[in-house]
Amino acid sequence: xxxxxxxxxxxxxxxxxxxxxxxxxxxxxxxxxxxxxxxxxxxxxxxxxxxxxxxxxxxxxxxxxxxxxxxxxxxxxxxxxxxxxxxxxxxxxxxxxxxxxxxxxxxxxxxxxxxxxxxxxxxxxxxxxxxxxxxxxxxxxxxxxxxxxxxx
Numbered sequence: 001x002x003x004x005x006x007x008x009x010x011x012x013x014x015x016x017x018x019x020x021x022x023x024x025x026x027x028x029x030x031x032x033x034x035x036x037x038x039x040x041x042x043x044x045x046x047x048x049x050x051x052x053x054x055x056x057x058x059x060x061x062x063x064x065x066x067x068x069x070x071x072x073x074x075x076x077x078x079x080x081x082x083x084x085x086x087x088x089x090x091x092x093x094x095x096x097x098x099x100x101x102x103x104x105x106x107x108x109x110x111x112x113x114x115x116x117x118x119x120x121x122x123x124x125x126x127x128x129x130x131x132x133x134x135x136x137x138x139x140x141x142x143x144x145x146x147x148x149x150x151x152x
Contacts, residue, residue, distance in 0.1 A: 004072075006068050006071070006072065007072070009064075009068070010064070010065060010068050010069075010150060011150060013061045013064050013065060014061070014065070014143075014146050014147060014150055016057060016061065017057055017058055017061035017062075017089075017143065017146075018140075018143035018144070018146060018147060020053075020054045020057050020058075021054060021058075021136075021139060021140045021143050022140060022143070024050045024051065024053075024054050025051075025054070025136055025140060026140075028047075028050060029047040029050065029051070032046050032047050033047070044108075048101065048104075048105075051096070051101070051136075052097065052101070054093075055093045055094075055096060055097040056097075058089065058090065058093035058139075059090070059093060059094070062086050062087075062089060062090035062093070065086045065146075066083070066086055066087070066090075069082065069083050069086070080149070081145065081149050082145075082146060082149035082150060085142045085145040085146050085149065086146065088138075088139075088142055089139050089142045089143065089146075092135045092136075092138060092139040092142075093139065095135065096132055096135055096136065096139075100128060100131060100132045100135070101132070103128050104125060104128050104129060104132065107121050107124055107125045107128065108121075108125065111125070
């Protein structure tokens with residue numbers, strides 16, 4: 001089957017989204033914490049902003065990919081692994097950006113004035129951060145599914 005312009009654009013969008021997920025999550029963020037070891041708050045703020053940008057890239061990418069797949073395949077798109085991988089990735093991005101990240105920001109805001117990051121806030125933050133990390137890993141792995149399923 002010959003690739004249409006929308007298929008080629010979908011490849012580009014997948015490359016941007018999955019590339020951003022992998023580079024920011026597994027190269028840039030760890031590098032920030034390594035290089036700014038003396039200022040974890042700054043590293044966290046910078047990483048948080050980058051993860052926010054990746055989320056917005058994900059929102060736009062998912063919207064395009066869902067619409068493109070529906071226009072290309074019609075109702076049969078609902079039977080494709082590609083389609084559902086995009087939907088799940090979008091849900092994880094939305095949950096991370098509008099639920100998990102605000103929880104983390106709230107915990108940091110409560111702890112910092114009190115200088116109690118070593119107390120309950122630290123434990124709660126670790127749990128929420130762990131949930132965010134697992135979600136991000138799932139999203140990153142589903143990105144690999146997109147790459148392999150995008151030709152179908």
